[in-house]
Amino acid sequence: MxxxxxxxxxxxxxxxxxxxxxxxxxxxxxxxxxxxxxxxxxxxxxxxxxxxxxxxxxxxxxxxxxxxxxxxxxxxxxxxxxxxxxxxxxxxxxxxxxxxxxxxxxxxxxxxxxxxxxxxxxxxxxxxxxxxxxxxxxxxxxxxxxxxxxxxxxxxxxRPRFAVSPDEGRRVADAFLAASRSGDVAALRDLLAENVIAYADGGGLRAAALNPLRGFRRVAGLLAGIARKARYEPPQVLYAGPIDGLPGFLTRGRDGVLQSLALQIEEGRITALYIVRNPEKLGHLAEAAGVAVS
The missing domain is CATH 1.20.140 (Butyryl-CoA Dehydrogenase, subunit A; domain 3)
Structure with a gap:
């Protein structure tokens, strides 16, 4: 039947x-x-x-x-x-x-x-x-x-060689947020691995580097430049917690643009940054945070 x-x-x-x-x-x-x-x-x-x-x-x-x-x-x-x-x-x-x-x-x-x-x-x-x-x-x-x-x-x-506890991951992520917002290169030096790599996905719809940025100097330089531009009004943190299993954030800039950031951490240092700015990929996170995608 x-x-x-x-x-x-x-x-x-x-x-x-x-x-x-x-x-x-x-x-x-x-x-x-x-x-x-x-x-x-x-x-x-x-x-x-x-x-x-x-x-x-x-x-x-x-x-x-x-x-x-x-x-x-x-x-x-x-x-x-x-x-x-x-x-x-x-x-x-x-x-x-x-x-x-x-x-x-x-x-x-x-x-x-x-x-x-x-x-x-x-x-x-x-x-x-x-x-x-x-x-x-x-x-x-x-x-x-x-x-x-x-x-x-x-x-x-x-797969990372050394697992990071959730508490340690959150500590490093919070320290990174503070250092990147202030453009504190000395603090970033303590947080970023020498061979750190940053991926930024704008999908052609938002400003983003067209190729991955490799190495401390290039990544720290980018972060310091962004901090200078946003010195008086840093992005609003809408969410702080795991993103694809990594410590991360969802933020909204003063222009209303959303961005997610996830950090790969090994032995206390950030080895990779995964930045998503493509609005077509952030709708579900924006809905969960109760904001509109700009």
């Missing part, structure tokens, strides 16, 4: 948070992830649900396939993207053990092929067996093992 629609909706809603995390990890976009999951919802209601023994695995396979199809067009768009591409910042990553997939690791996933990314996420992050992964990717299990192994090597290289 075919399940009633109410039963199908309830089963899907139980899986929705997990499916959204999977789609976000695949695509790096909250908006696109929500669209993919909504498409999966419509397909779920049209499926023969009585024949589905494990809704979680069935829906994960469906979402993975939809993401793979979507990435074909997304990859073309990213090849023409203006400046560095960063994932949309999120403040909550969920309770299923993937909280360490920060900006750095998301960028590592971006450098993988779509199949490598899917195999790694489905197996290593979301706990699916390789038989299930093979069914989702239409590959044999041995091939999926190889895909996941290649992806795992890239992710391992991008």
């Amino acid at each position: 075919r399940p009633r629609d109410g039963e199908g909706a309830e089963a899907f809603e139980e899986q929705r948070p997990r499916l959204l995390r999977l789609a976000y990890r695949m695509l790096g976009s909250v908006t696109e992830a929500e669209d993919i999951v909504q498409e999966a919802y419509l397909r779920w209601h049209g499926a023969d649900r009585a024949a589905v023994r494990e809704p979680a695995a069935f829906l994960s396979r469906m979402v993975a396939r939809l993401c793979l199809d979507h990435l074909k067009s997304a990859r073309v768009r990213r090849e023409t993207y203006i400046g560095p591409w960063l994932p949309e910042p999120v403040t909550e990553l969920g309770p299923d053990g993937d909280d360490d997939l920060s900006f750095a690791l998301m960028l590592a996933l971006e450098r993988l092929s779509p199949l490598e990314r899917a195999a790694f996420l489905l197996h290593d992050v979301f706990g699916m067996g390789f038989e299930e992964v093979a069914a989702a990717l239409d590959r044999d299990p041995a091939a999926c093992r190889q895909l996941a192994a290649r992806a795992r090597r890239h992710v391992r290289e991008a």
Whole structure:
């Protein structure tokens, strides 16, 4: 007997948070992830649900396939993207053990092929067996093992060598905020690693460096210059807390422009700054903060 629609909706809603995390990890976009999951919802209601023994695995396979199809067009768009591409910042990553997939690791996933990314996420992050992964990717299990192994090597290289506690991360982030607002280069010297790198994603819609800035002198010089311009009215902090698992901030400048900042910290020093200014990527954070995107 075919399940009633109410039963199908309830089963899907139980899986929705997990499916959204999977789609976000695949695509790096909250908006696109929500669209993919909504498409999966419509397909779920049209499926023969009585024949589905494990809704979680069935829906994960469906979402993975939809993401793979979507990435074909997304990859073309990213090849023409203006400046560095960063994932949309999120403040909550969920309770299923993937909280360490920060900006750095998301960028590592971006450098993988779509199949490598899917195999790694489905197996290593979301706990699916390789038989299930093979069914989702239409590959044999041995091939999926190889895909996941290649992806795992890239992710391992991008993972910070030394974990930072939340309290230590917050302390460094707060000290950085104070030093960058005042343009205190001496304080920045104590906070930034010599080989620090800053990525700024404006998407061609907001002013941002077209290439990553590398090294203390260039990054500190940029921050000092920004501080001079905003000396009498520094940006308003709308949120201070985790962004993609890293300590960060959401701020609004006197011109109304929103910006998110996440900091990669290793051994007490900031090794990377991930700055998102593209307004198309900040809508969900702005909504959570109760402000409009300018």
